[in-house]
Amino acid sequence: MFHRLPKDLGENYSPLYWLAALGAGGLTVSFFMWLMFWVPSEGMVPFFEDIAAALQSGHTGLQTAIVLAWAGILAMAFIHFRLLFWNIREHRRFLRTDAYLKNMRGNRTEVQLLAAPLTVAMTINVGFVLGMVFVPGLSAIVEWLFPAAMVAFLVVGGWALRQLGDFWGRVLTESDCDCAADNSLAQALPAFALSMVGVGLAAPAGMSSVPATAAFSLALSSFFLIAAVITGAVMLVLGIRAMMEQNANPISAPSLWIGVPVLTIIGITLVRQTAGIEAHFGAEAGGVQTLGLLTYFLAAQVALLLLGWVVLRRFNYFGRFVVGPERSAGSYTLVCPGVALAVMIHFFTNVGLAHHGVIETYGAAYWALTAIALTVQAATIGLVLQLNRKHFRVDAGSRQQFGASAAGSSS
Template identity: 50%
Template sequence: MPDPRNSAWSPLYYLASVGAGGLTVTFFMWLYFWVPHPGSPVPLFNHVVAAFAAGQPLSRAMIALAAAGIAVFAWMNLSLLVWNLRAHRAFHGSEAEAQLKRSNGQTQLMALPLAIAMSINVGFILGMIFVPGLWSVVEYLFPAALLAFLLTGALALRQLGAFLGRVLTEGGFDFGANGSFAQMLPAFALAMVGVGLSASAAMSTTVATAGVAVVLSSFFFMASAIVAAVSMILGVWSMFRHGAAREALPTVMVVIPLLTVLGILLLRQNHGLHAHFGGHSDPAAILILLTRIFSVQILFGLLGVALLRRSGYAAEFLHGERRSAGAYALVCPGVALMVMGMFWVNKGLVGAGIIASHGAAYWTLSAALIAVQAASIALVLYLNRRHFRTSALAQPA
């Protein structure tokens, strides 16, 4: 990893850490849906070990690959977070930061709380899969997790408040340069905090902990939804009036990971409300919710691909001489489609009885989702080679 002091760093490089964290989650999905975990809402170390010991060769290979994938991409997530924090420290107080804070790009700084929230989630996955006996003390960990996410959310709200305070009191928002959904990054950060908070709602057996988690995650859900709606309106208006900003075109697909995160948040809340507060969501309601989310994601995916092709984005920013940290925004849509697709297939289609678990249709759909996961992995490795070399980062992105 090159020295960040010698690099043309941008806050959008935090998305490299976020993308690696997302890939960690994709491998966790294998264990979540394909390893039995009686007695807990998520697979734990003992479930994984038992399934591996009793499994057939193909099952063992799946578990081994999933565990390896979690370990590798969790390491990548955390190492890239540390690298970015060092780079951010060098960036702080510079003229480049001052210029950024006077522009639309000020919201790029919210990639920091987004990355921190993702890494906290990754930490939980590592604990569940690799730490024996974690569940015996998990009720002590949930309050700590709530505090960590709440502090991260406070940072996100502070940064968002600084941006809104400036543009709403001083003006200066450049609509001509806003031809994208780049301003939805704050919504993504708030949603990531919310989904982290909702984990305690779904998994805690303590009513007070689950109740606090439901309330706090609901707050960040609404904050994210409001910011996303406003940002989408501003982005669409700017694109229709001034055209799309070519370098920021990947942000058109930020709706995909945003909806995945908010969708998981709602599923976790539903589980907690059912377990503790008498709330009930039948399989039909879950099917409709997930299908609508997945449908919107596919539509925005098609729109994003069409715009990228028409603009020649790949030739310039993926294969050409220009490097853009915003290219890492292309990783999140594929990761999010895979994760939401796994929920749609298993909780939606199988849960409602439309397809049989582990039948031909099930494995066909699952194979398509794994293909999306593989493409996302290939993209991350390619971008890392392209961007995280001393020779590359020593030049302006």
């Protein structure tokens, strides 16, 4: 995506465009899965030295995978940061418009603002991926980086909690929220944001060799994990009831898949916490429990995808909003389930099945499952490129198109 981005959209901007940067950041992490599970390393994740050694002495297939992973990480990280800075600029200007001050502030659609901390939390993850993959010697100082990373995630988590607190405080004390009008799962976006903070806070639990760091990581990530589960459960019940009473909203129908990335994030959080508990506190928390957990979560994701697909197909959503003439910023919600499913299949295959001897590492069954993850990843990359061309290419009449997009996405 090297074309010029639109500028000064004002009231035509939608906070849901943060999801465009989020999706590119997620794809950056999806390419890191290749290195994480295919490059030999002594720790939980490979660093630059491990990757360089594998590139020098590994077989041709591994060398090719490393080069492609490097290229994919750089390309997706470039798109992520470009859209991140674009969103920061346009978001700040949007907050001064009547579209926000009169139409969104104090309205149920104000929850869309949680897309900003959600994306910034992903940015921290992208930064760590770039550091581990491209910065020599990072492994020697990584223990010093863990506390700094936890502080960064706590700042983002505090930002998300403050926005969510404003929303919940208004809803529960002023009672001006029309729950029946929320005939989608768009209100579950805060659960997505809180879980993203939680999985970032859980990383030191699985990677740090310092018990105190791991303990703080476990405690802090558990808080955001529970907060995400409670928030998501409430919004799931309210959203499903509203959709059954008034039918689903065609424009925000992709929100039916928002549970897919949330489940992947929660699953990775629990895997990281399990590794930390085993390493530092002498408890056997892995084995069948980890395999069962990943199996249940993947099964739940498939069920949610099937449910969402039934609704999206009946609305002809892809024909209208992806390849057709209609535009909605909410269509970027479709990217997150693709990224999440690919990552979850990698974890299920490697951490679940292969690690516990259910299938042979690099055997036929292993590569059959991995091929599914790679196919989903490739399809998601194609979706991102298609949506970026549709939404961000500057051409004649683009400002009017953005106006229609922003209006539609606020439903």
